[in-house]
Amino acid sequence: xxxxxxxxxxxxxxxxxxxxxxxxxxxxxxxxxxxxxxxxxxxxxxxxxxxxxxxxxxxxxxxxxxxxxxxxxxxxxxxxxxxxxxxxxxxxxxxxxxxxxxxxxxxxxxxxxxxxxxxxxxxxxxxxxxxxxxxxxxxxxxxxxxxxxxxxxxxxxxxxxxxxxxxxxxxxxxxxxxxxxxxxxxxxxxxxxxxxxxxxxxxxxxxxxxxxxxxxxxxxxxxxxxxxxxxxxxxxxxxxxxxxxxxxxxxxxxxxxxxxxxxxxxxxxxxxxxxxxxxxxxxxxxxxxxxxxxxxxxxxxxxxxxxxxxxxxxxxxxxxxxxxxx
Numbered sequence: 001x002x003x004x005x006x007x008x009x010x011x012x013x014x015x016x017x018x019x020x021x022x023x024x025x026x027x028x029x030x031x032x033x034x035x036x037x038x039x040x041x042x043x044x045x046x047x048x049x050x051x052x053x054x055x056x057x058x059x060x061x062x063x064x065x066x067x068x069x070x071x072x073x074x075x076x077x078x079x080x081x082x083x084x085x086x087x088x089x090x091x092x093x094x095x096x097x098x099x100x101x102x103x104x105x106x107x108x109x110x111x112x113x114x115x116x117x118x119x120x121x122x123x124x125x126x127x128x129x130x131x132x133x134x135x136x137x138x139x140x141x142x143x144x145x146x147x148x149x150x151x152x153x154x155x156x157x158x159x160x161x162x163x164x165x166x167x168x169x170x171x172x173x174x175x176x177x178x179x180x181x182x183x184x185x186x187x188x189x190x191x192x193x194x195x196x197x198x199x200x201x202x203x204x205x206x207x208x209x210x211x212x213x214x215x216x217x218x219x220x221x222x223x224x225x226x227x228x229x230x231x232x233x234x235x236x237x238x239x240x241x242x243x244x245x246x247x248x249x250x251x252x253x254x255x256x257x258x259x260x261x262x263x264x265x266x267x268x269x270x271x272x273x274x275x276x277x278x279x280x281x282x283x284x285x286x287x288x289x290x291x292x293x294x295x296x297x298x299x300x301x302x303x304x305x306x307x308x309x310x311x312x313x314x315x316x317x318x319x320x321x322x323x324x325x326x
Contacts, residue, residue: 064219085201089194123168131160181258188265196241203233232280239272257319263311270304
């Protein structure tokens with residue numbers, strides 16, 4: 001781990017300035033950048049470092065692009081696409097938050113947003129790791145509790161990361177004398193950028209591929225056998241990244257009752273994830289967890305859908321407004 005951290009420090013120092021100089025001058029934002037790059041480096045290193053390219057039996061299918069997981073390599077220093085994708089999501093979310101903070105009456109300062117992004121980055125890493133072990137690999141955790149600390153071995157969960165961010169939002173709200181949803185409704189519209197970028201990182205790494213298929217756009221993934229599979233990472237990028245961002249961002253452009261924006265995020269993400277799980281290959285050690293067709297991802301998404309819909313209903317009911325998006 002020490003060598004990885006050294007590589008990361010050298011890489012960060014050698015990089016060109018980011019689009020906003022404030023990102024590097026803000027202490028917590030800079031630390032968040034280091035955390036995300038370090039985590040992305042170790043996650044990418046865990047997946048297929050030397051990937052063979054398989055041809056498959058159907059010459060008409062789309063060939064999986066041979067993209068080196070390492071974006072930039074300078075001697076012993078390597079910058080992985082996976083880490084860069086999360087950094088892209090981090091920077092884009094930061095810039096969009098600052099854009100909205102500049103509007104009159106936003107109630108936010110750039111310094112507060114830097115602190116908020118730092119809190120969320122910590123929540124993603126800790127919650128994502130805990131969620132993976134508790135939701136997807138609990139038996140392994142019981143037999144080897146110290147695996148929780150070995151993040152360089154790979155293994156992260158969105159649902160765990162979501163809970164981690166929710167916990168950090170609660171802590172941030174308490175420290176800044178805000179309500180939970182005053183903070184959550186600010187974070188929700190920009191969260192989809194990081195989710196979408198992460199799915200592109202999954203695709204480049206050739207991981208989390210879909211089920212076997214005969215559709216014309218099926219691909220043969222390294223480690224996925226000789227049969228074409230759904231590029232489910234791209235489906236998730238579309239639903240969890242593009243669709244989710246557009247829905248929540250434009251919904252939040254006008255003042256909404258507290259909780260409504262966060263509720264929409266939960267609802268749209270849950271529905272999108274539930275749908276895409278029909279095309280994504282279930283985890284091999286779990287397979288289907290209910291009814292011989294339901295995956296763990298779908299199981300965890302059902303509460304998000306129900307809670308999200310309930311939050312929207314309650315938000316407008318408490319505000320005395322009809323449940324419509326104008």
